[in-house]
Amino acid sequence: MEEKGLKPGSNEWNTVLIACSKASETSAAVQIFRRMVENGVKPTIISYGALLSALEKGKLYDEAIRVWDHMLKVGVKPNVYNYTIMASIYTAQGNFSRVDAIIKEMVTSGIEITTVTYNAIISSSARNGMSSAAYEWFHRMKVQNIDPDEVTYQMLIEALANDGKPRLAYELYLRAQNEGLVLALKAYDAILKSAKTHGATIDVGEVNHLIERNFIGSRFAAVTMSHSF
Numbered sequence: 001m002e003e004k005g006l007k008p009g010s011n012e013w014n015t016v017l018i019a020c021s022k023a024s025e026t027s028a029a030v031q032i033f034r035r036m037v038e039n040g041v042k043p044t045i046i047s048y049g050a051l052l053s054a055l056e057k058g059k060l061y062d063e064a065i066r067v068w069d070h071m072l073k074v075g076v077k078p079n080v081y082n083y084t085i086m087a088s089i090y091t092a093q094g095n096f097s098r099v100d101a102i103i104k105e106m107v108t109s110g111i112e113i114t115t116v117t118y119n120a121i122i123s124s125s126a127r128n129g130m131s132s133a134a135y136e137w138f139h140r141m142k143v144q145n146i147d148p149d150e151v152t153y154q155m156l157i158e159a160l161a162n163d164g165k166p167r168l169a170y171e172l173y174l175r176a177q178n179e180g181l182v183l184a185l186k187a188y189d190a191i192l193k194s195a196k197t198h199g200a201t202i203d204v205g206e207v208n209h210l211i212e213r214n215f216i217g218s219r220f221a222a223v224t225m226s227h228s229f
Contacts, residue, residue, distance in 0.1 A: 010036075010044050017050035026058030045076055052085045061089050080106070084117045091124035096133065113144070119151050126159035134159050135168070150181050157187040166194035 013036040020029035033051045036043060043051075048071045055064035068086055071078070078086075083106050090098040099121060106113050118141040125134035134156050141148060153176040160169040169191045176183055195201070 007039070008041070010041055010047065013041055014044065014046045014050065017047055017054075021050045021054040021057070024054070024057045026054045026060060029054035043076075045079055045082065048076060049079070049081050049085065052082060052089075056085055056089050056092075059092075061093055064089050077109075078105075080111050080114070080117065083111065084120045087117060088120040088124040091121050091130075091133070092128050094128075094130070113146065115141075115146055115149055115152065118146060119149075119155070122152060122159075123155050126155050129163070131156075131159040131163035131165065148176075150176070150183055153181060154183055154187050157183070158190045161187075161190035161194035164194060164198055166191055166198060166200045169194065 013032065016032050017029055017036075020026075020032060029051055033043065033047065036047065048067065051067055052064050055061070055067065064086075068082075071082075083102055087099050087102045090096070090102065103113060103117075106117070118137060121137045122134045122141075125131070125137065138148065138152065138156050141152070153172060157169045157172050157176075160166075160172070173183065173187060173191060
Protein backbone atom coordinates (compact mmCIF):
# COMPACT_ATOMS: atom_id res chain seq x y z
CA MET A 1 0.00 0.00 0.00
CA GLU A 2 2.82 2.40 0.88
CA GLU A 3 4.59 1.54 -2.38
CA LYS A 4 1.53 2.75 -4.31
CA GLY A 5 1.59 6.06 -2.53
CA LEU A 6 -1.34 5.20 -0.29
CA LYS A 7 -1.07 5.88 3.41
CA PRO A 8 -2.40 3.03 5.54
CA GLY A 9 -4.60 3.99 8.47
CA SER A 10 -4.92 2.44 11.91
CA ASN A 11 -7.17 -0.36 10.62
CA GLU A 12 -4.56 -1.55 8.15
CA TRP A 13 -1.73 -1.34 10.67
CA ASN A 14 -3.85 -3.14 13.26
CA THR A 15 -4.61 -5.95 10.83
CA VAL A 16 -0.89 -6.59 10.38
CA LEU A 17 -0.21 -6.25 14.10
CA ILE A 18 -2.91 -8.77 14.96
CA ALA A 19 -1.56 -11.20 12.35
CA CYS A 20 1.94 -10.91 13.84
CA SER A 21 0.58 -11.47 17.33
CA LYS A 22 -1.43 -14.54 16.33
CA ALA A 23 1.64 -15.98 14.62
CA SER A 24 3.76 -15.26 17.73
CA GLU A 25 6.02 -13.05 15.61
CA THR A 26 7.03 -10.77 18.45
CA SER A 27 9.89 -8.94 16.71
CA ALA A 28 7.74 -8.29 13.66
CA ALA A 29 4.94 -6.91 15.83
CA VAL A 30 7.34 -4.51 17.56
CA GLN A 31 8.70 -3.32 14.21
CA ILE A 32 5.21 -2.82 12.77
CA PHE A 33 4.12 -0.85 15.84
CA ARG A 34 7.18 1.40 15.54
CA ARG A 35 6.58 1.97 11.84
CA MET A 36 2.97 2.80 12.60
CA VAL A 37 4.03 5.52 15.04
CA GLU A 38 6.79 6.78 12.74
CA ASN A 39 4.20 7.18 9.98
CA GLY A 40 2.14 9.45 12.18
CA VAL A 41 -0.65 6.96 12.84
CA LYS A 42 -1.93 7.05 16.41
CA PRO A 43 -2.10 3.57 17.98
CA THR A 44 -5.54 2.51 19.16
CA ILE A 45 -6.57 0.22 21.99
CA ILE A 46 -6.50 -2.59 19.41
CA SER A 47 -2.92 -1.70 18.45
CA TYR A 48 -1.77 -1.82 22.05
CA GLY A 49 -3.64 -5.05 22.68
CA ALA A 50 -1.99 -6.78 19.73
CA LEU A 51 1.45 -5.55 20.78
CA LEU A 52 0.96 -6.59 24.40
CA SER A 53 -0.18 -10.03 23.27
CA ALA A 54 2.87 -10.42 21.02
CA LEU A 55 5.21 -9.34 23.81
CA GLU A 56 3.60 -11.81 26.21
CA LYS A 57 4.04 -14.65 23.72
CA GLY A 58 7.68 -13.66 23.35
CA LYS A 59 8.02 -13.57 27.15
CA LEU A 60 9.19 -9.96 26.98
CA TYR A 61 7.33 -9.13 30.15
CA ASP A 62 9.27 -6.03 31.20
CA GLU A 63 8.85 -4.53 27.74
CA ALA A 64 5.12 -5.30 27.90
CA ILE A 65 4.86 -3.49 31.22
CA ARG A 66 6.60 -0.45 29.73
CA VAL A 67 4.15 -0.46 26.83
CA TRP A 68 1.27 -0.79 29.30
CA ASP A 69 2.51 2.14 31.39
CA HIS A 70 2.94 4.27 28.26
CA MET A 71 -0.54 3.35 27.07
CA LEU A 72 -2.03 4.54 30.34
CA LYS A 73 0.13 7.67 30.32
CA VAL A 74 -1.16 8.78 26.91
CA GLY A 75 -4.74 8.26 28.01
CA VAL A 76 -5.69 5.05 26.23
CA LYS A 77 -8.22 3.26 28.42
CA PRO A 78 -7.69 -0.50 28.74
CA ASN A 79 -10.42 -2.95 27.81
CA VAL A 80 -11.02 -6.44 29.15
CA TYR A 81 -8.59 -7.90 26.61
CA ASN A 82 -5.72 -5.61 27.68
CA TYR A 83 -6.39 -6.21 31.37
CA THR A 84 -6.48 -9.95 30.81
CA ILE A 85 -3.12 -9.94 29.04
CA MET A 86 -1.53 -7.92 31.82
CA ALA A 87 -3.00 -10.21 34.49
CA SER A 88 -1.38 -13.13 32.66
CA ILE A 89 1.95 -11.30 32.41
CA TYR A 90 2.06 -10.34 36.09
CA THR A 91 1.13 -13.92 36.96
CA ALA A 92 4.05 -15.23 34.91
CA GLN A 93 6.32 -12.95 36.93
CA GLY A 94 4.83 -14.23 40.18
CA ASN A 95 3.68 -10.68 40.96
CA PHE A 96 0.27 -11.54 42.37
CA SER A 97 -0.11 -8.22 44.15
CA ARG A 98 -0.24 -6.63 40.70
CA VAL A 99 -2.66 -9.28 39.51
CA ASP A 100 -4.93 -8.35 42.41
CA ALA A 101 -4.55 -4.69 41.46
CA ILE A 102 -5.54 -5.47 37.88
CA ILE A 103 -8.68 -7.26 39.05
CA LYS A 104 -9.60 -4.35 41.32
CA GLU A 105 -9.02 -1.85 38.50
CA MET A 106 -11.33 -3.85 36.26
CA VAL A 107 -14.06 -3.77 38.88
CA THR A 108 -13.56 -0.04 39.50
CA SER A 109 -13.71 0.62 35.76
CA GLY A 110 -16.97 -1.30 35.45
CA ILE A 111 -15.40 -4.03 33.32
CA GLU A 112 -16.94 -7.45 33.85
CA ILE A 113 -14.47 -10.10 34.90
CA THR A 114 -15.25 -13.30 33.04
CA THR A 115 -14.04 -16.88 32.87
CA VAL A 116 -11.58 -15.81 30.16
CA THR A 117 -9.66 -13.53 32.54
CA TYR A 118 -9.46 -16.17 35.27
CA ASN A 119 -8.45 -18.78 32.71
CA ALA A 120 -5.58 -16.54 31.63
CA ILE A 121 -4.34 -16.29 35.22
CA ILE A 122 -4.74 -20.02 35.84
CA SER A 123 -3.06 -20.88 32.53
CA SER A 124 -0.13 -18.56 33.22
CA SER A 125 0.27 -20.06 36.70
CA ALA A 126 0.19 -23.57 35.25
CA ARG A 127 2.68 -22.81 32.47
CA ASN A 128 5.13 -21.41 34.99
CA GLY A 129 4.99 -24.31 37.42
CA MET A 130 2.74 -22.66 39.99
CA SER A 131 -0.02 -25.24 40.38
CA SER A 132 -0.86 -24.09 43.93
CA ALA A 133 -1.42 -20.54 42.67
CA ALA A 134 -3.53 -21.91 39.82
CA TYR A 135 -5.69 -23.79 42.30
CA GLU A 136 -6.01 -20.71 44.54
CA TRP A 137 -7.28 -18.63 41.62
CA PHE A 138 -9.69 -21.41 40.71
CA HIS A 139 -11.07 -21.18 44.25
CA ARG A 140 -11.33 -17.39 44.02
CA MET A 141 -13.13 -17.80 40.72
CA LYS A 142 -15.74 -20.01 42.35
CA VAL A 143 -16.12 -17.62 45.30
CA GLN A 144 -16.87 -14.83 42.81
CA ASN A 145 -19.58 -17.02 41.23
CA ILE A 146 -17.73 -17.17 37.93
CA ASP A 147 -18.25 -20.57 36.37
CA PRO A 148 -15.17 -22.50 35.24
CA ASP A 149 -15.38 -24.15 31.85
CA GLU A 150 -13.70 -27.13 30.21
CA VAL A 151 -10.57 -25.06 29.55
CA THR A 152 -10.32 -24.10 33.23
CA TYR A 153 -10.51 -27.67 34.45
CA GLN A 154 -8.27 -29.02 31.71
CA MET A 155 -5.43 -26.62 32.51
CA LEU A 156 -5.74 -26.97 36.27
CA ILE A 157 -5.99 -30.75 36.31
CA GLU A 158 -2.93 -31.16 34.11
CA ALA A 159 -0.98 -28.64 36.20
CA LEU A 160 -1.80 -30.41 39.46
CA ALA A 161 -1.13 -33.86 38.03
CA ASN A 162 2.21 -32.78 36.59
CA ASP A 163 3.09 -31.25 39.95
CA GLY A 164 2.62 -34.56 41.74
CA LYS A 165 -0.90 -33.94 43.09
CA PRO A 166 -2.96 -36.72 41.48
CA ARG A 167 -5.55 -36.85 44.25
CA LEU A 168 -6.53 -33.20 43.95
CA ALA A 169 -6.41 -33.44 40.16
CA TYR A 170 -8.74 -36.45 40.24
CA GLU A 171 -11.17 -34.74 42.60
CA LEU A 172 -11.37 -31.84 40.17
CA TYR A 173 -11.93 -34.26 37.32
CA LEU A 174 -14.90 -35.74 39.16
CA ARG A 175 -16.21 -32.25 39.91
CA ALA A 176 -16.03 -31.32 36.24
CA GLN A 177 -17.95 -34.47 35.36
CA ASN A 178 -20.61 -33.67 37.92
CA GLU A 179 -20.94 -30.19 36.42
CA GLY A 180 -21.67 -31.77 33.06
CA LEU A 181 -18.37 -30.78 31.46
CA VAL A 182 -16.62 -33.11 29.04
CA LEU A 183 -12.84 -32.95 29.25
CA ALA A 184 -10.27 -34.15 26.75
CA LEU A 185 -8.64 -37.51 27.43
CA LYS A 186 -5.35 -35.69 27.98
CA ALA A 187 -6.52 -34.54 31.42
CA TYR A 188 -7.40 -38.05 32.54
CA ASP A 189 -4.18 -39.47 31.17
CA ALA A 190 -2.23 -36.84 33.12
CA ILE A 191 -3.94 -38.02 36.33
CA LEU A 192 -3.15 -41.65 35.62
CA LYS A 193 0.48 -40.89 34.79
CA SER A 194 0.85 -38.92 38.01
CA ALA A 195 -0.85 -41.64 40.05
CA LYS A 196 1.43 -44.29 38.60
CA THR A 197 4.53 -42.18 39.23
CA HIS A 198 3.60 -41.44 42.83
CA GLY A 199 2.25 -44.89 43.69
CA ALA A 200 -1.35 -43.75 44.03
CA THR A 201 -4.38 -45.95 43.40
CA ILE A 202 -7.90 -45.21 42.23
CA ASP A 203 -11.34 -46.69 42.92
CA VAL A 204 -11.77 -48.96 39.89
CA GLY A 205 -15.54 -48.86 40.20
CA GLU A 206 -15.55 -45.09 39.92
CA VAL A 207 -13.26 -45.24 36.91
CA ASN A 208 -15.48 -47.81 35.19
CA HIS A 209 -18.48 -45.58 35.82
CA LEU A 210 -16.69 -42.67 34.18
CA ILE A 211 -15.61 -44.83 31.26
CA GLU A 212 -19.17 -46.00 30.75
CA ARG A 213 -20.61 -42.49 31.07
CA ASN A 214 -18.06 -40.50 29.12
CA PHE A 215 -16.32 -43.10 26.96
CA ILE A 216 -13.00 -42.43 28.63
CA GLY A 217 -10.04 -44.35 27.26
CA SER A 218 -6.40 -44.35 28.23
CA ARG A 219 -3.27 -46.28 27.48
CA PHE A 220 -2.75 -46.35 31.26
CA ALA A 221 -6.06 -48.07 32.06
CA ALA A 222 -4.25 -50.73 34.09
CA VAL A 223 -3.43 -48.20 36.80
CA THR A 224 -5.72 -48.36 39.84
CA MET A 225 -6.45 -45.64 42.38
CA SER A 226 -8.47 -44.97 45.54
CA HIS A 227 -9.87 -41.80 47.10
CA SER A 228 -7.60 -42.27 50.10
CA PHE A 229 -4.22 -41.86 48.47
